[in-house]
Amino acid sequence: MELEAAAALGKFFGAGLAAIGSGIAAVGVGNIAANFLAGALRNPSAAGSQTATLFIGLAFAEALGIFAFLVALLLMFAA
Amino acid sequence: MAGEAQSEGGLVFHPLDQFMVKPLFGEGPVQWYTITNVTLWMALGVLAVTAIFVFGSRGRALIPSRAQSVAELGYSFVHDMIEEVTGHDGVKYFPYVMTLFVFILASNMLGLIPGSFTPTSHIAVTAVLGFGVFIAITLLGLINHGLGFLGMFWMKDAPLFLRPIIAVIEIVSYFVRPVSHSIRLAGNVMAGHAVLKVFAAFAPLVLISGFGIIVTPLSILAITAIYALEVLVAIIQAYVFTILTCVYLKDALHPGGH
Numbered sequence: 001m002e003l004e005a006a007a008a009l010g011k012f013f014g015a016g017l018a019a020i021g022s023g024i025a026a027v028g029v030g031n032i033a034a035n036f037l038a039g040a041l042r043n044p045s046a047a048g049s050q051t052a053t054l055f056i057g058l059a060f061a062e063a064l065g066i067f068a069f070l071v072a073l074l075l076m077f078a079a
Numbered sequence: 080m081a082g083e084a085q086s087e088g089g090l091v092f093h094p095l096d097q098f099m100v101k102p103l104f105g106e107g108p109v110q111w112y113t114i115t116n117v118t119l120w121m122a123l124g125v126l127a128v129t130a131i132f133v134f135g136s137r138g139r140a141l142i143p144s145r146a147q148s149v150a151e152l153g154y155s156f157v158h159d160m161i162e163e164v165t166g167h168d169g170v171k172y173f174p175y176v177m178t179l180f181v182f183i184l185a186s187n188m189l190g191l192i193p194g195s196f197t198p199t200s201h202i203a204v205t206a207v208l209g210f211g212v213f214i215a216i217t218l219l220g221l222i223n224h225g226l227g228f229l230g231m232f233w234m235k236d237a238p239l240f241l242r243p244i245i246a247v248i249e250i251v252s253y254f255v256r257p258v259s260h261s262i263r264l265a266g267n268v269m270a271g272h273a274v275l276k277v278f279a280a281f282a283p284l285v286l287i288s289g290f291g292i293i294v295t296p297l298s299i300l301a302i303t304a305i306y307a308l309e310v311l312v313a314i315i316q317a318y319v320f321t322i323l324t325c326v327y328l329k330d331a332l333h334p335g336g337h
Contacts, residue, residue, distance in 0.1 A: 052164065052322055059319040063259045066266035073269075077095060 011075050018072035025065020032057045090284060094276040098200055098269065116196045117204070124185035124198070132181070153181065157321065164325035168332055175215070176328075179208060180321040187268060187313030191306070199316075200269040202261060209261030212324050220331035231334035260323055267316050271309045278302045 036054045040047035103114045132153075135146030143151060157177045161169050183199055190197025198204045220228035232249040234242055281298040285291025 052160070055315065055319055056322060056326065059263060059323065060259075062267070063263045066263055066270065067259075069270055070262065070266055073095075 015072040015075045018068045018075065021068025021071070022065045025062055025068065028061035029058055029065075032061055090280050090287070092277065092280045094273040094280070097196070097272060097276060100201070117198050117201065120189060120196045121186065121198045121204075124182060124189050127189065128181045128185045160322060161325050161328075164322060165329040165332060169325065169328055172328060176321055176324055179212070179324060180317055183208070183264065183320055184314065184317040187317055188310075190268065190272070191309055191313060197268055197272060199264055200272060202265045205261040205265040206257075208264075208320070209257040212260065212327065213257035216324075216327045216331045219328075220334060223332065224334055228331070228334050231330060256327065260320070264316050264320050267312055271305070271312050275302060275305055275309065278305065 032054065036047075036050070036057075040050075100109055100115050100117055102109055103116060103119055107113075109115055131146060132150050135144070135150035138144060138147060140147060154177070157180050158170070158173060161173055161176050165172075186197060186199040186204075189195055190200065220231075224230075232246045232253070234245050234249075237245050278298045278301045282295055282302070283291075284298075285295040
């Protein structure tokens with residue numbers, strides 16, 4: 001019985017810890033957007049052609065945050 | 080605080096119930112041939128796309144009607160994207176990329192109708208799309224370049240002693256591609272819809288407790304704001320899925336970036 005309670009508690013702890021991963025991914029996404037904006041303001045004429053690269057970079061950074069979110073979901077609802 | 084805990088107990092949080100796959104007619108287990116709500120919303124997505132693209136461009140007017148403008152804009156958007164990313168010889172594969180784009184976009188947008196179902200929120204759906212792209216592009220690379228396609232993993236520019244290490248990293252990242260490709264789409268869509276449901280669950284607090292006077296308007300405001308964000312996410316994720324397909328396609332057509 002004690003073990004089950006500890007497992008239930010661990011599930012919530014693990015989900016909470018996984019949420020930190022989402023937050024760190026947010027830092028990465030913000031970093032990419034900020035750097036893009038900084039570069040785009042210096043050379044606005046080149047910015048338009050680089051939006052595709054921006055979105056690819058955002059997608060890669062965000063995917064890892066989504067993985068963390070997935071771990072949280074699995075812990076909460078599937079484990 | 081005890082009263083708050085009680086009132087919290089009156090709220091119903093089921094953010095993931097909306098992703099339940101249910102048979103459309105009657106009860107019973109879901110078999111592979113069962114017509115479920117996923118089937119229904121996929122079919123509706125295909126119908127919506129067909130309606131816009133077939134009936135929209137039917138008139139072929141010189142001055143386009145609204146539906147024709149939408150169809151032409153969507154067509155040239157994807158066409159320009161594939162030409163810009165993969166180069167001119169990628170345009171051959173335009174129909175596949177366009178199909179992916181409009182299917183994902185239609186599923187995402189129809190899923191935003193309250194009470195509807197989003198097929199792209201299921202990894203089972205997006206994994207088929209993602210692995211389809213992966214297998215198609217691997218085969219394409221092997222057919223076009225033979226074993227030269229494997230040269231993609233063997234960096235000629237790197238120092239010799241680093242090449243095996245880079246090769247291992249490249250191979251691992253190549254095989255993770257379909258996983259991240261599909262989980263990104265499903266995860267984004269699912270996360271957004273779950274957040275909407277969590278805020279929606281706070282909305283009826285006004286019926287239960289005095290805190291509701293503050294919480295209910297705030298949560299309705301939050302739902303509105305997040306809904307707007309979800310519209311953006313629906314479009315951006317369709318775009319990201321498509322442009323990553325184009326990037327992978329470029330690798331298959333020009334391995335090693337030439």
